[in-house]
Amino acid sequence: MTITKQLHTPPRTIMTPGPVEADPRVLRALGTPILGQFDPAFTHIMNETMEMLRELFQTKNKWAFPVDGTSRAGIEAVLASVVEPGDKVFVPIFGRFGYLLTEIAERYGADVHNIECEWGEVFDPETVIHEIKKVNPKIVAMVHGETSTGRMQRLKEIGAACRNQDVLFIVDAVATIGGTDVKVDEWNIDALIAGTQKCLSVPSGMAPITYNDRIEKIIMERKKVEKGIATKADAQTVRLRPNIISNYFDLSQLQDYWSERRLNHHTEATSMLYALREGLRVILEEGLEERFARHRLHEKALVAGIKAMGLSLFGDEHSKVPTVTCVLIPPGIDGETVRSTLLKQFGIEIASSFGPMHGKIWRIGTMGYSCRKDNVLFTLAGLEAVLIRNGASVNAGAALQAALEVYEEEVALSSL
Known part of the structure; x- marks a missing residue:
């Protein structure tokens, strides 16, 4: 019989672009006793977490909650729930993760248009805005901070242009949220995806997201079609597209779970939510x-x-x-x-x-x-x-x- 030794990890100073060292206070929170996912004490923790996420994201959005999974889970949840087959999606690429946005959008049937610049550079916002007018996409999906190249894209002007042209603006801010300014409302970002394992100093395993009523409207119209209760106008709006392929990443179900209704979708990652709550508390305490x-x-x-x-x-x-x-x-x-x-x-x-x-x-x-x-x-x-x-x-x-x-x-x- 093989005796397995107790787990031991060597001490490390982690200076990578993620994961990073978890705050000791977060690690202590992971050891907090488990509560049932519908225990009033636990749903109160869920509500606290949502409120702190709104402060971090600098938004008044109703919806701000974590998707269980790594940062990629958050990206996929947003795109899976919004992209319809045949939609034009514009992804400007200035590093590795622009290709990821492109791949996920294509998997859900999008007609993706790209422009690229040299790795180590970013786009002049006017270049992106010119292309938006030319392509007339439904969605612009863009990375804020590219860890592959160490560059950060200016977003404020692009967000304003998207809003003026009624284009949805979806942003991957995994590498920047909690480490530099990200203003969801001021920059007219419709949906934003973050991650726990970088500047939040929480172990990998959750993807905090936020989205506004423009995104929610699409999600709810899509839900009507899937349930067969869409009006003729609704059906024309969403083109009677097929059901959302993913069940796990369906934001209409996830928001039911995070709403006051608490409709069961999955069993929440209890300990990870404790960790996220503590990580957010530490951030807001610092300011x-x-x-x-x-x-x-x-x-x-x-x-x-x-x-x-x-x-x-x-x-x-x-x-x-x-x-x-x-x-x-x-x-x-x-x-x-x-x-x-x-x-x-x-x-x-x-x-x-x-x-x-x-x-x-x-x-x-x-x-x-x-x-x-x-x-x-x-x-x-x-x-x-x-x-x-x-x-x-x-x-x-x-x-x-x-x-x-x-x-x-x-x-x-x-x-x-």
Whole structure:
């Protein structure tokens, strides 16, 4: 008989674009005793979570709740519930996750139109707006922060253009929500998808979403057709399309579950909801503006250290996302050897990249609970040591001094 040892995970400093280190308060919440999913104490927790999500998303939307599953589950739930076969969906692509939006929309029968820009850049909003007028889509689906390239797209002007042309604007903000400003209502975002495993500092397993009455109207019209109770006008509006393919990702059923009716759809992931509630509580306790400022500070220190070391950043710095820093791998250096040594010798994990950037850049995340001074300094020190060990030419000692200078300047400014 084989005796299985007790679970033991090695200590890690996780500086990837996700998952990140979970806040200890969140981990403690995961150990909270289980309640039944219709226990009044638990439904109260559900309501609290919805209210805190509205604050995080900066929205007055009625619907703000998590879909059980990773971030991709939230993306699929929104698109599956809104996309009808033959719908025109416009997806501007500036990294890996634009391709994901495209694939999911196509799986639900959409006629997808794409434009692309070089990885490391973003679109001029006017370019996107011009294409919206040209294509006249039902939906524009777009990524806010691309972890594959470390870039962040301006959305405010695009959202305004979508609203003016009665186009639905759906945004993947998985990499940015909780780490930088995302204004759902002000930017005219109709549906937004987030994730727990990045700036929320909660383990992967839930995808918080929000959507407005424009999205809900489509969902409810579709539900009428499926139940055979649509009026002639309803039927013409939705073209008598087939049923929503997915049961699990059907927002009409999910919102019934999260409404006062509490119609059973699935068994809620009780412990994960505890974790999400605590993660949201911690964020709001810190304050959104203070949290965003913290992410900017540690990003600034990391970037200063990387440059002082003699390394170069990848991509247009004007469109850099504050939560991910992409570093060009020096010539003659094996990026995977550096990553492996950094993990083995220091317990620090940074990420490689995808597609055309694979083997060319490292991606270092400063997200949520991982976004701390000690983590930034430790990562810079470890990276410098491993690069020297692998024969790279770096400015020894300069990285930490540059980062410390940033932190000391911050202390001086805060004391004024």
